[in-house]
Amino acid sequence: MSSxxxxxxxxxxxxxKRNPGELEFHQAVGEVLESLxxxxxxxxxxADAALLERLVEPERQIVFRVPWQDDKGKVQVNRxxxxxxxxxxxxxxxxxxxxxxxxxxxxxxxxxxxxxxxSLTGLMLGGGKGGADFDPKGKSDSxxxxxxxxxxxxxxRHIGADTDVPAGDIGVGxxxxxxxxxxxxxxxxxxxxxxxxxxxxxxxxxxxxxxxxYGTVYFCEEMLKSNNSSFAGKTVVISGSGNVAIYxxxxxxxLGAKVVAMSDSQGYIYDSHGVNFETIKRLKEVERKRISxxxxxxxxxxxxxxxxxxxxxxxxxxxxxxxxxxxDENAAKTLVKNRCIAVAEGANMPSTPGAVxxxxxxxxxxxxxxxxxxxxxxxxxxxxAQDSQREQWTFxxxxxxxxxIMVNIHKSAKEAAEEYGTPGNLxxxxxxxxxxxxxxxxxAQGVV
Ligand code: NDP
Ligand code: 2IT
Numbered sequence: 543m544s545s546x547x548x549x550x551x552x553x554x555x556x557x558x559k560r561n562p563g564e565l566e567f568h569q570a571v572g573e574v575l576e577s578l579x580x581x582x583x584x585x586x587x588x589a590d591a592a593l594l595e596r597l598v599e600p601e602r603q604i605v606f607r608v609p610w611q612d613d614k615g616k617v618q619v620n621r622x623x624x625x626x627x628x629x630x631x632x633x634x635x636x637x638x639x640x641x642x643x644x645x646x647x648x649x650x651x652x653x654x655x656x657x658x659x660x661s662l663t664g665l666m667l668g669g670g671k672g673g674a675d676f677d678p679k680g681k682s683d684s685x686x687x688x689x690x691x692x693x694x695x696x697x698x699r700h701i702g703a704d705t706d707v708p709a710g711d712i713g714v715g716x717x718x719x720x721x722x723x724x725x726x727x728x729x730x731x732x733x734x735x736x737x738x739x740x741x742x743x744x745x746x747x748x749x750x751x752x753x754x755x756y757g758t759v760y761f762c763e764e765m766l767k768s769n770n771s772s773f774a775g776k777t778v779v780i781s782g783s784g785n786v787a788i789y790x791x792x793x794x795x796x797l798g799a800k801v802v803a804m805s806d807s808q809g810y811i812y813d814s815h816g817v818n819f820e821t822i823k824r825l826k827e828v829e830r831k832r833i834s835x836x837x838x839x840x841x842x843x844x845x846x847x848x849x850x851x852x853x854x855x856x857x858x859x860x861x862x863x864x865x866x867x868x869x870d871e872n873a874a875k876t877l878v879k880n881r882c883i884a885v886a887e888g889a890n891m892p893s894t895p896g897a898v899x900x901x902x903x904x905x906x907x908x909x910x911x912x913x914x915x916x917x918x919x920x921x922x923x924x925x926x927a928q929d930s931q932r933e934q935w936t937f938x939x940x941x942x943x944x945x946x947i948m949v950n951i952h953k954s955a956k957e958a959a960e961e962y963g964t965p966g967n968l969x970x971x972x973x974x975x976x977x978x979x980x981x982x983x984x985x986a987q988g989v990v
Pocket of ligand 1 (some may be wrong): 637710711714715754782784785786805807863865866868888889890915917918976
């Protein structure tokens with residue numbers, strides 16, 4: 543066992559040395575590799591083939607200038623990224639994030655997670671991620687359009703329906719995907735499935751906007767079911783109020799739960815009557831306002847400045863759906879103290895390693911992001927299938943497939959956790975189940 547530990551430690555050291563300062567990337571790699579020790583014991587051939595060293599090194603990293611003009615005519619310059627991480631089981635696939643905090647370490651953590659997440663979906667999807675340190679807040683629609691066009695002016699050279707298919711993530715939704723698709727078509731003359739999350743009128747899939755949030759709740763429902771529980775009558779806290787959070791709210795409510803709190807980066811709202819779905823959806827999706835506006839319309843609610851305190855609210859189920867490292871060890875201890883029974887991550891890596899340990903130690907049903915939020919990319923895979931066939935499926939058809947995929951992901955993670963001696967630990971289970979398919983494909987394809 544100790545030589546396997548040594549191998550894992552060596553690879554983690556290589557990652558730290560070769561990627562200095564990329565803390566989120568180190569964190570994501572560390573968490574995955576720790577789970578893989580028992581796999582390397584059974585498969586020493588992976589170490590002989592330097593499989594982990596290859597897995598942690600992106601196949602390609604593209605960094606580019608994104609110049610654009612603001613409404614005052616001033617030229618602004620941002621930095622764009624696309625990391626094409628692993629194509630062993632399909633074309634690179636993963637979202638694009640526009641947020642001022644974006645730098646290569648964030649794009650690499652997300653791209654690395656995406657490899658295993660996409661593998662878990664059971665579809666032919668490799669791992670990639672992109673983005674820019676652009677802040678969409680306060681920008682006009684024309685500024686957003688010009689930025690998206692400039693971003694695509696470089697990105698188009700690197701992507702393709704069978705090469706690399708981006709989608710949305712934080713700060714990138716239907717509007718941005720539409721502008722990027724328009725520019726792609728203008729440059730290349732091609733009308734094809736180059737991006738997912740498109741509008742339904744031009745090749746998008748029904749249920750893609752809902753998919754990540756719905757999928758997170760479907761995954762959580764499976765965790766609850768296998769412990770003879772359900773969403774019915776439960777109190778739920780959801781962080782964030784963006785794409786993932788909104789549709790997690792909708793599905794949890796449909797399943798009989800009450801969502802009492804949601805947040806944005808400035809603060810959170812608490813509504814003991816249940817956060818009104820129509821109000822929050824209109825405020826955030828259509829009017830793009832701050833969550834503080836909610837209390838002006840729903841007087842039963844209160845607004846609290848600062849978003850991290852949201853985890854102090856008593857709940858049965860917590861769904862972190864905002865951003866990385868938003869739920870720390872203390873927050874996890876508070877949730878446990880308040881008798882929370884399940885946590886499913888709609889966001890990517892929202893729980894710090896300390897928080898994850900608290901959940902696992904206290905036997906909370908914990909669904910890690912790469913499993914629980916895989917419904918978004920899975921439905922992107924379904925959008926790619928529809929685009930290739932020049933077909934569009936009904937909402938129910940897509941939603942049923944999404945549900946089946948989430949049930950299967952839960953099953954694979956649960957079974958892998960059992961097979962490798964850590965029953966109930968879906969962190970290990972998801973990492974191992976996602977890794978095995980990629981590892982087999984990499985072994986079969988030789989040293990490339
Ligand atoms: P959105 O941009 O639609 O919403 C993001 C939400 O999170 C907003 O409420 C935002 O608040 C909040 N937020 C963002 N950054 C921070 C921060 N630094 N601190 C506190 N709150 C923050 O993004 P999505 O809903 O699409 O993405 C949410 C998470 O889900 C991300 O981790 C993303 O990677 C993950 N994810 C998304 C998928 C998708 O299909 N969209 C698929 C799988 C995972 P504010 O408006 O104030 O910034
Ligand atoms: O993190 C994610 O899985 C996403 N942002 C969705 C990626 C996609 O290609 O749909």
